Amino acid sequence: MTKVYYDADIAVQPLSDKKVAILGYGSQGHAHALNLRDSGFDVVIGLRPGASWQRAEADGFTVLPVGEAVEAADVVMILLPDERQVAVYEQEVKPYLNKDKALAFAHGFNIHFTQIQPPADVDVFLVAPKGPGHLVRRVYEAGGGVPALVAVQQDASGQALELALAYGRGIGASRAGILTTTFKEETETDLFGEQAVLCGGLAALVKAGFETLLEAGYQPEVAYFECLHEMKLIVDLIYEGGLEYMRYSISDTAQWGDFTSGPRVVTDETKAEMKRILADIQSGQFAKGWILENQANRPMFNAINRNEQEHPIEVVGRELRAMMPFIKSSRQAVSSTKA
Numbered sequence: 635m636t637k638v639y640y641d642a643d644i645a646v647q648p649l650s651d652k653k654v655a656i657l658g659y660g661s662q663g664h665a666h667a668l669n670l671r672d673s674g675f676d677v678v679i680g681l682r683p684g685a686s687w688q689r690a691e692a693d694g695f696t697v698l699p700v701g702e703a704v705e706a707a708d709v710v711m712i713l714l715p716d717e718r719q720v721a722v723y724e725q726e727v728k729p730y731l732n733k734d735k736a737l738a739f740a741h742g743f744n745i746h747f748t749q750i751q752p753p754a755d756v757d758v759f760l761v762a763p764k765g766p767g768h769l770v771r772r773v774y775e776a777g778g779g780v781p782a783l784v785a786v787q788q789d790a791s792g793q794a795l796e797l798a799l800a801y802g803r804g805i806g807a808s809r810a811g812i813l814t815t816t817f818k819e820e821t822e823t824d825l826f827g828e829q830a831v832l833c834g835g836l837a838a839l840v841k842a843g844f845e846t847l848l849e850a851g852y853q854p855e856v857a858y859f860e861c862l863h864e865m866k867l868i869v870d871l872i873y874e875g876g877l878e879y880m881r882y883s884i885s886d887t888a889q890w891g892d893f894t895s896g897p898r899v900v901t902d903e904t905k906a907e908m909k910r911i912l913a914d915i916q917s918g919q920f921a922k923g924w925i926l927e928n929q930a931n932r933p934m935f936n937a938i939n940r941n942e943q944e945h946p947i948e949v950v951g952r953e954l955r956a957m958m959p960f961i962k963s964s965r966q967a968v969s970s971t972k973a
């Protein structure tokens with residue numbers, strides 16, 4: 635089995651006398667900043683004026699324009715949206731980098747696809763939590779951690795891995811476990827996971843099930859509870875004890891349907907498509923499309939997003955969730971870039 639690093643395996647010292655600039659205060663940014671501070675590290679936030687700036691100040695941080703934060707820090711963690719990182723890096727990060735600084739990422743996209751090419755004398759590493767930022771914070775506050783991958787692209791100091799591990803410990807990741815990887819592996823697997831399984835695959839599955847029930851004349855509220863609401867309750871069991879524990883908890887009737895109908899939904903054809911999606915990621919085809927889409931001001935992204943928000947599952951979902959105030963949403967903490 636590959637080495638998994640836990641708290642006891644990691645020294646905090648490589649980071650303890652350093653200042654960390656967190657660029658961005660969105661999903662990952664607020665979680666890294668708050669967790670690092672609560673773990674005893676020195677954090678400054680780099681931003682442009684706006685909603686995140688106000689939020690970070692309200693949380694008690696010193697907030698500076700990006701260039702000033704980079705200048706003041708030893709470790710610069712870039713937690714801006716992937717598609718905005720290149721412009722900010724060129725204008726506000728690169729001019730202030732020197733050999734005593736380290737540059738860090740939570741996802742390898744811009745390094746792996748060579749959009750950002752840092753000078754050779756800075757450390758470059760990633761600490762990529764395997765979970766959404768709001769959970770990185772919530773789980774840390776509850777005493778746990780979201781696991782993470784770390785990788786080193788450039789080890790100018792000879793200490794880059796130790797620094798990355800100390801950072802991972804600071805955000806709580808080594809409470810759950812940290813694995814080492816490469817920028818290539820993190821980037822390709824993260825993109826594949828979110829597209830084929832966690833986000834793209836899941837959303838398409840939920841909508842297809844909901845639409846099938848609606849088109850057969852069933853009530854939208856019943857279809858919503860069955861295909862979306864209950865998803866979390868089932869996934870919680872899988873998270874806690876794997877497929878085995880989920881199957882232990884559900885009825886034998888459901889388990890028989892799981893065994894016999896699941897492979898009719900996700901077929902050999904689906905797996906062949908997954909392989910094509912992975913090939914597009916590996917070849918850079920997906921990255922090129924996403925970069926060009928942003929250069930064109932996101933015409934397809936915005937059109938699809940508008941249509942998705944009007945889907946009947948979203949309309950009925952909003953009404954039903956309004957009747958369940960115990961479902962806490964951390965949406966107010968989401969970046970204005972996603973509002």
Ligand SMILES: NC(=O)C1=CN([C@@H]2O[C@H](COP(=O)(O)OP(=O)(O)OC[C@H]3O[C@@H](n4cnc5c(N)ncnc54)[C@H](OP(=O)(O)O)[C@@H]3O)[C@@H](O)[C@H]2O)C=CC1
Pocket residue numbers: 657658659660661662663680681682683684685686687700712713714715716718722740741762763765766767768968969970971972
């Ligand atoms: N979302 C997640 O859970 C995960 C994300 N990642 C990676 O983490 C990184 C950050 O993603 P995420 O947390 O989703 O990002 P968000 O969109 O949630 O947050 C982006 C932040 O960047 C700020 N920002 C945007 N543009 C600029 C700019 N030009 N100058 C200064 N600040 C700016 C925003 O502030 P403002 O309010 O001013 O817009 C906001 O605070 C990405 O590399 C992503 O791949 C990795 C693992 C999981």
Ligand SMILES: CC[C@](O)(C(C)=O)C(=O)O
Pocket residue numbers: 763764765766767824827828832833
């Ligand atoms: C699953 C989506 C993700 O990769 C994540 C939360 O880990 C992302 O880029 O947001």
Ligand SMILES: [Mg+2]
Pocket residue numbers: 763764765824828
């Ligand atoms: Mg991810």
Ligand SMILES: [Mg+2]
Pocket residue numbers: 741824825828
């Ligand atoms: Mg991702």
